[in-house]
Amino acid sequence: xxxxxxxxxxxxxxxxxxxxxxxxxxxxxxxxxxxxxxxxxxxxxxxxxxxxxxxxxxxxxxxxxxxxxxxxxxxxxxxxxxxxxxxxxxxxxxxxxxxxxxxxxxxxxx
Amino acid sequence: xxxxxxxxxxxxxxxxxxxxxxxxxxxxxxxxxxxxxxxxxxxxxxxxxxxxxxxxxxxxxxxxxxxxxxxxxxxxxxxxxxxxxxxxxxxxxxxxxxxxxxxxxxxxxxxxxxxxxxxxxxxxxxxxxxxxxxxxxxxxxxxxxxxxxxxxxxxxxxxxxxxxxxxxxxxxxxxxxxxxxxxxxxxxxxxxxxxxxxxxxxxxxxxxxxxxxxxxxxxxxxxxxxxxxxxxxxxxxxxxxxxxxxxxxxxxxxxxxxxxxxxxxxxxxxxxxxxxxxxxxxxxxxxxxxxxxxxxxxxxxxxxxxxxxxxxxxxxxxxxxxxxxxxxxxxxxxxxxxxxxxxxxxxxxxxxxxxxxxxxxxxxxxxxxxxxxxxxxxxxxxxxxxxxxxxxxxxxxxxxxxxxxxxxxxxxxxxxxxxxxxxxxxxxxxxxxxxxxxxxxxxxxxxxxxxxxxxxxxxxxxxxxxxxxxxxxxxxxxxxxxxxxxxxxxxxxxxxxxxxxxxxxxxxxxxxxxxxxxxxxxxxxxxxxxxxxxxxxxxxxxxxxxxxxxxxxxxxxxxxxxxxxxxxxxxxxxxxxxxxxxxxxxxxxxxxxxxxxxxxxxxxxxxxxxxxxxxxxxxxxxxxxxxxxxxxxxxxxxxxxxxxxxxxxxxxxxxxxxxxxxxxxxxxxxxxxxxxxxxxxxxxxxxxxxxxxxxxxxxxxxxxxxxxxxxxxxxxxxxxxxxxxxxxxxxxxxxxxxxxxxxxxxxxxxxxxxxxxxxxxxxxxxxxxxxxxxxxxxxxxxxxxxxxxxxxxxxxxxxxxxxxxxxxxxxxxxxxxxxxxxxxxxxxxxxxxxxxxxxxxxxxxxxxxxxxxxxxxxxxxxxxxxxxxx
Numbered sequence: 001x002x003x004x005x006x007x008x009x010x011x012x013x014x015x016x017x018x019x020x021x022x023x024x025x026x027x028x029x030x031x032x033x034x035x036x037x038x039x040x041x042x043x044x045x046x047x048x049x050x051x052x053x054x055x056x057x058x059x060x061x062x063x064x065x066x067x068x069x070x071x072x073x074x075x076x077x078x079x080x081x082x083x084x085x086x087x088x089x090x091x092x093x094x095x096x097x098x099x100x101x102x103x104x105x106x107x108x109x110x
Numbered sequence: 111x112x113x114x115x116x117x118x119x120x121x122x123x124x125x126x127x128x129x130x131x132x133x134x135x136x137x138x139x140x141x142x143x144x145x146x147x148x149x150x151x152x153x154x155x156x157x158x159x160x161x162x163x164x165x166x167x168x169x170x171x172x173x174x175x176x177x178x179x180x181x182x183x184x185x186x187x188x189x190x191x192x193x194x195x196x197x198x199x200x201x202x203x204x205x206x207x208x209x210x211x212x213x214x215x216x217x218x219x220x221x222x223x224x225x226x227x228x229x230x231x232x233x234x235x236x237x238x239x240x241x242x243x244x245x246x247x248x249x250x251x252x253x254x255x256x257x258x259x260x261x262x263x264x265x266x267x268x269x270x271x272x273x274x275x276x277x278x279x280x281x282x283x284x285x286x287x288x289x290x291x292x293x294x295x296x297x298x299x300x301x302x303x304x305x306x307x308x309x310x311x312x313x314x315x316x317x318x319x320x321x322x323x324x325x326x327x328x329x330x331x332x333x334x335x336x337x338x339x340x341x342x343x344x345x346x347x348x349x350x351x352x353x354x355x356x357x358x359x360x361x362x363x364x365x366x367x368x369x370x371x372x373x374x375x376x377x378x379x380x381x382x383x384x385x386x387x388x389x390x391x392x393x394x395x396x397x398x399x400x401x402x403x404x405x406x407x408x409x410x411x412x413x414x415x416x417x418x419x420x421x422x423x424x425x426x427x428x429x430x431x432x433x434x435x436x437x438x439x440x441x442x443x444x445x446x447x448x449x450x451x452x453x454x455x456x457x458x459x460x461x462x463x464x465x466x467x468x469x470x471x472x473x474x475x476x477x478x479x480x481x482x483x484x485x486x487x488x489x490x491x492x493x494x495x496x497x498x499x500x501x502x503x504x505x506x507x508x509x510x511x512x513x514x515x516x517x518x519x520x521x522x523x524x525x526x527x528x529x530x531x532x533x534x535x536x537x538x539x540x541x542x543x544x545x546x547x548x549x550x551x552x553x554x555x556x557x558x559x560x561x562x563x564x565x566x567x568x569x570x571x572x573x574x575x576x577x578x579x580x581x582x583x584x585x586x587x588x589x590x591x592x593x594x595x596x597x598x599x600x601x602x603x604x605x606x607x608x609x610x611x612x613x614x615x616x617x618x619x620x621x622x623x624x625x626x627x628x629x630x631x632x633x634x635x636x637x638x639x640x641x642x643x644x645x646x647x648x649x650x651x652x653x654x655x656x657x658x659x660x661x662x663x664x665x666x667x668x669x670x671x672x673x674x675x676x677x678x679x680x681x682x683x684x685x686x687x688x689x690x691x692x693x694x695x696x697x698x699x700x701x702x703x704x705x706x707x708x709x710x711x712x713x714x715x716x717x718x719x720x721x722x723x724x725x726x727x728x729x730x731x732x733x734x735x736x737x738x739x740x741x742x743x744x745x746x747x748x749x750x751x752x753x754x755x756x757x758x759x760x761x762x763x764x765x766x767x768x769x770x771x772x773x774x775x776x777x778x779x780x781x782x783x784x785x786x787x788x789x790x791x792x793x794x795x796x797x798x799x800x801x802x803x804x805x806x807x808x809x810x811x812x813x814x815x816x817x818x819x820x821x822x823x824x825x826x827x828x829x830x831x832x833x834x835x836x837x838x839x840x841x842x843x844x845x846x847x848x849x850x851x852x853x854x855x856x857x858x859x860x861x862x863x864x865x866x867x868x869x870x871x872x873x874x875x876x877x878x879x880x881x882x883x884x885x886x887x888x889x890x891x892x893x894x895x896x897x898x899x900x901x902x903x904x905x906x907x908x909x910x911x912x913x914x915x916x917x918x919x920x921x922x923x924x925x926x927x928x929x930x931x932x933x934x935x936x937x938x939x940x941x942x943x944x945x946x947x948x949x950x951x952x953x954x955x956x957x958x959x960x961x962x963x964x965x966x967x968x969x970x971x972x973x974x975x976x977x978x979x980x
Contacts, residue, residue, distance in 0.1 A: 028137060029144040047141065047167045048176065051134070055180040059119055070140070072147065077137045 018089035027076040192501035214510025217463030219517030236365040239306035247387040251425030254384040268403040271304035274385035284346040291833035293535035295372030312356030322355040324375040503562025511554040531844025600915025603868035610861020611945035617854035626778025627716035633814040635836040637804040671809040674709035680846035689762040703789035704780040715809040723755035723773035730794035739773040744789040784935040814838040876964040888976025908961035
């Protein structure tokens with residue numbers, strides 16, 4: 001049995017999705033797969049929460065969705081980063097960076 | 111901003127919800143299939159791969175629901191479901207819904223129409239570009255000044271542009287062998303370019319043009335049959351050829367405001383023309399800077415061409431052309447007060463309508479109290495139920511407002527096509543505009559709250575247990591909220607009705623009022639001459655025309671007397687206010703008096719009795735002794751008990767000759783029928799420096815209407831270029847009667863409207879109380895009550911409601927109507943017993959009628975059926 005994948009830190013799913021989409025538009029399944037691959041199979045995005053968060057981001061205007069054809073030549077919904085999404089990614093990444101540094105600092109010195 | 115964007119996206123989502131859901135299902139299927147394919151590639155069988163992928167995804171339903179949840183807005187969805195529920199409830203009870211909507215539609219329709227008339231009459235914004243930067247200019251306290259002064263100010267270039275107009279001109283149009291008179295506005299050639307007025311066809315008069323003309327929409331439609339090829343057509347106006355350059359649109363509002371709309375615009379041609387000045391404020395300046403600059407220009411002009419007796423720099427005025435600026439300067443207070451009163455009155459009508467709806471909703475809420483109690487006990491929050499009931503009244507209000515606006519549009523259409531019987535080119539452009547929309551919106555919100563809040567609060571205040579236990583038992587109280595509402599409604603409607611009756615009475619009084627001169631045997635013929643044809647220094651041509659005309663008219667069989675006059679009473683106004691000195695006392699007395707110049711036989715023609723002395727003769731001329739005839743009030747005010755004939759009056763100016771009084775005539779009405787008795791001074795017509803307008807008044811033995819044609823023909827033969835209009839004096843009272851008529855029509859209809867609404871309210875309350883008391887009535891009948899007894903119960907309730915409403919209403923009316931005295935003819939008081947008696951009579955009849963339906967219902971009660979309920 002493989003080790004249980006660790007729970008995502010709360011609130012980081014938005015950032016991960018935004019980061020994944022920074023390289024170009026992807027459909028929902030590809031987003032989940034990419035996050036898994038990039039994290040060396042550690043992070044597993046739960047499908048049940050992926051689609052609600054994608055829609056929340058659509059509502060906030062960070063993403064746009066369009067129908068297109070997938071690599072397997074099927075109809076799929078592609079998500080694309082908007083200008084506002086890029087701004088949001090930058091600010092979230094920045095904040096996350098500072099948080100992690102602070103946590104590491106505590107873990108090493110305390 | 112972010113919030114609005116999100117709201118917009120949510121609304122778009124709501125609109126395409128079903129498509130969204132099917133797309134989401136597609137997306138999820140794609141996800142699962144992609145995962146299955148991946149698994150298949152690693153060697154798993156197709157069926158296992160699909161099963162595994164499905165398992166990994168988890169509940170598809172939950173994922174779809176969570177995803178939809180991201181988009182939902184609770185309050186919006188609640189509102190929609192409340193409205194849907196309310197719509198269903200209204201459809202189930204169409205009588206209730208239609209009555210409520212009808213009441214509100216009448217109230218809102220009346221309100222928006224009056225609001226519409228008021229704003230377009232008092233606050234109309236002229237049709238031009240950027241009216242905010244446009245100002246009107248008064249030189250030396252005068253509203254109009256000479257063309258020469260206009261050119262001087264224009265050339266000083268202190269403004270971005272200037273425009274001059276005189277809206278009080280007339281021109282004759284030669285149409286084949288007929289001549290017709292137009293109300294004209296003469297404008298400077300920069301008028302249209304400075305104001306940038308929008309056109310329906312063509313363009314305005316361009317700088318440098320002297321022979322182009324612009325037509326109003328109304329003239330284009332009614333005189334030229336909306337000829338699409340009108341541009342370039344040649345018109346003979348004042349004996350000159352003009353080319354039509356443009357037609358103004360139907361909704362054009364002139365810069366003069368108050369509905370004044372000339373029929374034709376021509377370039378100004380006479381140097382002696384007087385113009386109202388308008389100018390565009392340069393950017394970055396304000397009114398006071400402009401006033402200072404203007405004053406220095408006027409000071410310069412005063413040095414070059416001084417005026418006799420006054421300075422141009424006195425009372426220089428620069429003010430805006432829209433809104434209160436115009437109102438403050440131009441409108442008589444009584445007119446503004448009249449509109450204010452109208453707005454109050456329609457406000458009351460709306461109040462009655464809202465009360466009706468509230469009372470209907472109350473009845474519904476109490477008959478639904480059982481249902482509401484069940485919902486409360488099942489856990490619905492009180493807030494939710496109030497909101498739900500408010501949604502119902504909001505829906506009724508919105509529907510009522512839509513129907514009301516439809517009524518308003520219909521009324522506006524009627525008003526637009528109305529030609530007022532007045533000797534000025536008055537036309538109200540009544541169009542719905544943004545102010546009206548805001549106003550209607552505010553009314554809808556206010557009426558929704560007013561109508562809905564009270565019943566909603568009452569519905570949830572009741573104890574749930576009580577409501578569940580007893581099913582619709584009659585409450586013991588005689589005076590419930592609805593009773594109070596109806597009594598209040600009746601009280602307000604009494605005020606409205608009494609006001610309406612008062613104004614109708616006022617109109618009746620005004621029409622039968624003796625104006626002090628004979629209107630039944632007299633005819634008035636107006637001859638408008640083309641001024642250029644009669645330009646000789648001594649006016650010999652015009653004088654000979656007048657004498658020939660009088661001679662020929664007097665020779666007509668059936669003509670008893672004929673005279674020439676400068677002004678026709680009740681149709682033109684000339685008031686002089688000055689200090690006078692009589693030869694019996696050295697002190698100066700300030701007097702404000704009506705003035706007119708009349709020819710020989712004027713008083714005989716109008717049958718105005720000469721009390722002392724004589725009337726003018728053909729010997730009273732410019733070169734003879736200066737004489738005057740005064741009325742009784744003038745004689746009494748300046749001479750007391752002394753006979754003024756043989757004495758003289760003089761103004762304070764040393765240049766004016768003293769005038770010898772040769773006669774005293776009886777008082778009559780001069781400008782309006784409702785005026786208080788005025789002072790009047792008549793001077794000889796032939797003492798005028800330059801007679802211009804020829805008004806003949808003619809006394810006939812038979813009916814004057816038959817003389818209109820022969821007199822018109824006779825005068826037309828004397829000069830074919832003259833425009834002639836003849837009508838009996840009794841038909842020329844339009845202007846004098848207009849205020850009384852407007853008052854009677856508007857307030858009379860508001861009174862009637864209030865009465866109808868109050869009657870509906872009374873009927874509703876009585877019917878409802880009968881339906882609540884069916885069991886009681888059945889019991890009484892079972893115990894031997896006769897139909898008469900039952901009827902007594904119903905009528906007693908109607909009378910109690912009516913009586914208390916009437917008492918309060920009459921008391922209220924006595925006080926509230928005091929200020930209306932301003933609008934009444936002399937001799938009519940606001941404590942008009944006729945009006946009050948009529949009101950009491952009408953309301954008693956209405957109380958009886960409103961009780962008939964419910965009474966019939968009560969009589970139909972079958973004791974067996976009624977008692978089986980228990």
